[in-house]
Amino acid sequence: MAEMPAPKVKRVLEFHIEMKHFDVDAALILCIDPRWWNPRAANPSATIVEFVKAKGWSFVPLTEAGGIKLLVSGDPKDAVLKQAMFQRIEQEIELHHPKVLGLTVHRDCGGYGYAEGFDHDPGKENARLYGDLWKAKNVLEEKFGARARTELYIFDGKGVEEVSF
Numbered sequence: 104m105a106e107m108p109a110p111k112v113k114r115v116l117e118f119h120i121e122m123k124h125f126d127v128d129a130a131l132i133l134c135i136d137p138r139w140w141n142p143r144a145a146n147p148s149a150t151i152v153e154f155v156k157a158k159g160w161s162f163v164p165l166t167e168a169g170g171i172k173l174l175v176s177g178d179p180k181d182a183v184l185k186q187a188m189f190q191r192i193e194q195e196i197e198l199h200h201p202k203v204l205g206l207t208v209h210r211d212c213g214g215y216g217y218a219e220g221f222d223h224d225p226g227k228e229n230a231r232l233y234g235d236l237w238k239a240k241n242v243l244e245e246k247f248g249a250r251a252r253t254e255l256y257i258f259d260g261k262g263v264e265e266v267s268f
């Protein structure tokens with residue numbers, strides 16, 4: 104490897120944040136789908152930031168294609184990533200003490216094969232998403248329930264739904 108040259112650095116944005124540690128209200132498990140993250144995306148009224156503002160939460164995002172899909176996967180190919188995700192959740196609980204683990208999925212998710220993956224049948228899609236939320240709630244409550252409560256949410260083009268069992 105070549106010797107590292109002196110780095111050229113310029114500040115491209117200025118702001119003033121007090122860099123002290125703080126705990127968050129929620130750790131959210133979210134899909135990486137850019138529609139939920141970008142101001143110019145198709146559904147700017149349904150972004151993650153609007154959601155947490157409406158909840159009044161500070162938060163940390165834990166992102167994965169499909170949101171919670173990985174956490175309930177029984178596919179042996181997912182085992183390593185799934186274990187890593189559990190470690191990331193554990194770390195977040197240790198570091199930032201969220202009181203809530205927000206488990207999320209969204210409709211028309213690439214991780215689930217988009218709406219096509221359910222033959223454009225909202226009933227089939229809902230059955231899978233509700234089922235995965237139910238499984239994720241049970242798995243995470245078993246692992247972390249003594250330290251944080253779970254809340255379940257579904258995002259779509261019209262907003263966010265809370266699901267409870």
Ligand SMILES: [Zn+2]
Nearest residue numbers: 134136212213
């Ligand atoms: Zn997605």
